[in-house]
Amino acid sequence: MKKTKILFPFLFSLLLVISGCSKDDDEVVDGTDDITGGEEPEVPTPQDPEALDLSQYSSGQKVMMQTFYWDVEPRFEWWNNLSDKVEGWADAGIDRIWLPVATKGQSGGYSMGYDPSDYFDFGEYDQHGTVPTRFGTREELENLIAKSHDLGLEVIADIVLNHNSGGGLEYNPYREKDTYTLFNEENGNASGMFNRNYEHFHPNDVSQSDEGDLFFSEQDVDHDVPYVQGWLWKNENSVAKYYKNEMGFDGWRFDYVKGFGTWVIEDWMNEVGGFAVGENFDGNADVLVDWVDATGVSAFDFAAFYKMEEAFDRFDDLNYLDGNTLRKINPDKAVTFVANHDTEKDENEDNRIATENKMKAYAYILTHDGYPTIFYSDYENEAFNEEIKQLIEIHNSLAVGDVQVLHVDNDEYLMKREGNAENPGLILYISTGSTTKRRNVQTNWNNVTLLDYSGNSTYTPTSDENGMVTIEAPANGYSIYSITK
Known part of the structure; x- marks a missing residue:
């Protein structure tokens, strides 16, 4: 299988994040505030995160x-x-x-x-x-x-x-x-x-x-x-x-x-x-x-x-x-x-x-x-x-492990595949809103930089020591996050 081909720019511009039409701008996901309702934590982001070679992983199903x-x-x-x-x-x-x-x-x-x-x-x-x-x-x-x-x-x-x-x-x-x-x-x-x-x-x-x-x-x-x-x-x-x-x-x-x-x-x-x-x-x-x-x-x-x-x-x-x-x-x-x-x-x-x-x-x-x-x-x-x-x-x-819906409302849907000891799994973020969305979620990944393997977002956040991280979905689109090397 070919390697994943996703291009990431050397520098990332600041994104203006607007809550759009979500019904729950101040709701909590896994105990943390929606980024549209609070300040985004200051977490350093590497300039050039390296994607996993997906050909080295298998979900066991095609x-x-x-x-x-x-x-x-x-x-x-x-x-x-x-x-x-x-x-x-x-x-x-x-x-x-x-x-x-x-x-x-x-x-x-x-x-x-x-x-x-x-x-x-x-x-x-x-x-x-x-x-x-x-x-x-x-x-x-x-x-x-x-x-x-x-x-x-x-x-x-x-x-x-x-x-x-x-x-x-x-x-x-x-x-x-x-x-x-x-x-x-x-x-x-x-x-x-x-x-x-x-x-x-x-x-x-x-x-x-x-x-x-x-x-x-x-x-x-x-x-x-x-x-x-x-x-x-x-x-x-x-x-x-x-x-x-x-x-x-x-x-x-x-x-x-x-x-x-x-x-x-x-x-x-x-x-x-x-x-x-x-x-x-x-x-x-x-x-x-x-x-x-x-x-x-x-x-x-x-x-x-x-x-x-x-x-x-x-x-x-x-x-x-x-x-x-x-x-x-x-x-x-x-x-x-x-x-x-x-x-x-x-x-x-x-x-x-x-x-x-x-x-x-x-x-x-x-x-x-x-x-x-x-x-x-x-x-x-x-x-x-x-x-x-x-x-x-x-x-x-x-796409490995149990399915857990992290959050759902009228225009946002977040789901986590738990992964296993050999496979990190993933998080899907779908948005039908008219603006970029970000949401703070609980992951299984501590102190690791994430990227969107769909290539729809260039936002590459880093999780904290407890696995909390803010991820992004483009307007009327989706992202699929997992870890980097």
Whole structure:
């Protein structure tokens, strides 16, 4: 990993610090006055503090990349595009890449894969108007997986188990009408593997409906049917085992898990194992906790996503960052994120984090516990790229130890990672105020000069013999402090 590159001027000018719009200018943080409400202690500052070599530290965890956005372009070239990028991602500190649904959907060359038709057509059969999928051919996908493995990256498959699409029309006696539930070599399943008919969808003589929410009712897959279980995860040539043993996938992103029982995930994982995360699209942390407890796998932390959206956008109040999330209750099972293919395609402002606030949100997820995910479009945005790389490096090196919120109000949020005997940890300071902020905090670092490893502030204070120190956040931005050599 490259060394941290942060430039510090030889001399620092005096900063005029204004309290801005904080509601608590005279409140106390860890027993000390807010610098906006009292005088800053006179502490000598070295002129040229030397940054730690972050490559010598490890948090024991890296970061996942979501490798797509909705309706990626150019069509038929996406696997090759990703093959050109994985080396750079590995160098930046990524350890897993989450691919889009890799098999043929009803929309053929326009499908993003969430309308699954043939679970075994990775871009080799001529159906739905195309041989390659929207993303390319099977050979190109296999080349991408092999290259990723050579770089030490795990490859995560996006799996849609709830519903199917693109089958042929047949009479369905359970619905007493024709339904598009016939999947065979002539009707949406050219591979001939996992052929299906109306008996394999709800309702039938086994069960009437799923335990979960209905989404695509007429083609809602019935997991209670033994034939379906065999083809999806139990047989030696099942979807789960074929993807793992033949294609080389290392783990799973389960789509729309609200649509079926948690036992489906349990059974799948018992057969093939690997890393897994579920898309339980719900902002209620208790719902996510219950699902994680029932399945034993991770979930995307939609509760944390919505708390960030509320804090930075909807209510402009950082108190929401201290709300209830999966990360706070079970960080080992929380996969955090700032954006994904669904939030970015939706124009609903309450379902996305505004562009101008995204880097504060990335600073949040890349310093707190949980397993962070980077969204392809954000990483590839030239305005964000270097900043995200720096945050990944900080996450992979210094984001260690228990999380302690030191202070939070409407426009300030301070959080400390405790570190350990080998790692100093860090302190995150986010401000949405219109002026520079400073605040006196308690640290674990006695008589040591600190610096902002994000590079957003040039202020380099020195802690006293008790670990008290005043740190700074730029206007409407963030800093991430730790010790120097």
